[in-house]
Amino acid sequence: MKKVVANASEAVRDIKDGMTLMLGGFGLCGIPENSITALVNLGVKNLTCISNNAGVDDFGIGLMLKGRQVKKMISSYVGENAEFERQLLSGELEVELLPQGTLAERCRAEGAGIPAFFTPAGYGTEVAEGKETREFDGKQYIMEKAFNSDYAIVKAWKGDTDGNLIFKATARNFNPMMAMAGKITIAEVEELVPAGELDPNFIHTPGIFVNKIFQGVDYEKRIEQRTIR
Amino acid sequence: MLTKQQIAQRIARELKDGYYVNLGIGIPTLVANYVPEGINVTLQSENGLLGMGPFPTEEEIDADLINAGKQTVTTLPGSSFFDSATSFAMIRSGRVDLTVLGAMEVNDNGDIANWKIPGKMVKGMGGAMDLVASAKNIIVAMQHTNRDGESKLLKKLTLPVTGLGCVKKVVTDLCVMEVTESGFELKELAPGVTIEQVKIATEGRLIIEGEIPEIQF
Numbered sequence: 072m073k074k075v076v077a078n079a080s081e082a083v084r085d086i087k088d089g090m091t092l093m094l095g096g097f098g099l100c101g102i103p104e105n106s107i108t109a110l111v112n113l114g115v116k117n118l119t120c121i122s123n124n125a126g127v128d129d130f131g132i133g134l135m136l137k138g139r140q141v142k143k144m145i146s147s148y149v150g151e152n153a154e155f156e157r158q159l160l161s162g163e164l165e166v167e168l169l170p171q172g173t174l175a176e177r178c179r180a181e182g183a184g185i186p187a188f189f190t191p192a193g194y195g196t197e198v199a200e201g202k203e204t205r206e207f208d209g210k211q212y213i214m215e216k217a218f219n220s221d222y223a224i225v226k227a228w229k230g231d232t233d234g235n236l237i238f239k240a241t242a243r244n245f246n247p248m249m250a251m252a253g254k255i256t257i258a259e260v261e262e263l264v265p266a267g268e269l270d271p272n273f274i275h276t277p278g279i280f281v282n283k284i285f286q287g288v289d290y291e292k293r294i295e296q297r298t299i300r
Numbered sequence: 301m302l303t304k305q306q307i308a309q310r311i312a313r314e315l316k317d318g319y320y321v322n323l324g325i326g327i328p329t330l331v332a333n334y335v336p337e338g339i340n341v342t343l344q345s346e347n348g349l350l351g352m353g354p355f356p357t358e359e360e361i362d363a364d365l366i367n368a369g370k371q372t373v374t375t376l377p378g379s380s381f382f383d384s385a386t387s388f389a390m391i392r393s394g395r396v397d398l399t400v401l402g403a404m405e406v407n408d409n410g411d412i413a414n415w416k417i418p419g420k421m422v423k424g425m426g427g428a429m430d431l432v433a434s435a436k437n438i439i440v441a442m443q444h445t446n447r448d449g450e451s452k453l454l455k456k457l458t459l460p461v462t463g464l465g466c467v468k469k470v471v472t473d474l475c476v477m478e479v480t481e482s483g484f485e486l487k488e489l490a491p492g493v494t495i496e497q498v499k500i501a502t503e504g505r506l507i508i509e510g511e512i513p514e515i516q517f
Contacts, residue, residue: 097366098370123384171346172388172429192430196460238383240362240375241348242364293363
């Protein structure tokens with residue numbers, strides 16, 4: 072099956088209103104920039120977005136928030152986005168905040184065929200409300216379920232025409248687990264090479280998890296906290 | 301009274317050779333500047349880096365290499381990168397030896413609140429709930445009182461809890477305290493601070509036994 076598509080708009084064109092999307096990245100690091108722009112242009116609405124953060128006002132998922140495309144955000148930390156906070160406090164946007172490790176594991180569980188798991192994170196807090204708790208060896212845990220997402224959209228450093236992916240540095244973050252999840256996974260890469268060029272020893276995400284792949288263009292890679300020695 | 305730097309410097313004395321350490325945002329980040337001579341620790345950044353190095357030079361800046369505070373950083377010899385699920389596997393399985401966090405409130409059972417002010421601040425917990433639920437050793441670095449002069453060391457939390465019974469030690473601008481079954485046990489005083497000042501600034505149960513030494517720098 073041919074996985075390579077020409078560009079971001081071709082990759083996202085079947086995404087519909089009301090779908091649940093996973094978007095890779097930590098802060099603005101390793102986010103699928105091209106696909107986000109294509110989603111803004113596509114104009115799909117009422118989306119549920121699963122992503123560790125919600126971008127900043129004028130970049131990343133912030134661009135989708137500005138266009139009121141997002142009905143619900145599922146994240147662990149959303150502190151850098153004023154528009155997000157405004158929509159949340161006014162009730163326009165629904166938000167589910169989860170511990171970061173729980174968010175990661177719920178992605179992994181979906182991709183691994185595990186319906187639920189127990190974690191100690193959030194026990195005794197608001198996060199545990201309405202969730203089953205259980206004691207194992209004297210410690211309390213809460214049950215968290217796998218996500219159920221329509222699309223996972225990830226960004227990798229290198230990829231090949233079979234969908235194998237390699238990530239760079241901390242731009243890896245949530246991308247590999249999300250790539251395993253989604254019913255359909257879209258990967259945008261900085262460099263797309265023919266199958267056989269990447270060393271199989273260094274593949275992070277095997278191509279079986281990736282349905283569509285394209286080489287992105289004009290990566291801005293904005294830095295949130297430019298800190299020098 | 302201790303400055304933020306001195307709070308970090310005092311906490312750095314808790315580091316032991318070979319420790320894997322996760323430092324939160326704010327004062328905890330400064331702990332990295334005071335690692336004692338002869339001690340090697342490995343810093344874990346929960347976005348997927350073990351062996352975090354100092355901030356880069358202008359030439360070294362790499363947008364793909366950041367810490368959990370989204371600051372540009374560098375690697376060190378022996379560093380590794382990994383995904384977020386692997387990162388929290390390290391944390392939940394107790395392999396991180398020491399976690400240093402900021403807090404809005406701590407109570408005398410060692411419960412901590414640091415993620416939400418209802419109706420005012422909605423930022424989220426990030427990795428804090430995973431860290432406090434599993435870390436073996438948690439030290440809180442914070443000011444003893446809030447901007448209105450109210451104690452942040454309480455009998456009962458007023459803000460939504462992040463984790464229960466997890467804080468082992470608190471280092472503030474006034475003192476060092478250990479969280480014990482009977483409450484906050486005063487261990488050391490900041491230079492120039494009296495026991496009376498600590499009593500006034502601490503709303504939770506406070507235990508004072510014997511001579512309390514002054515922190516030396």
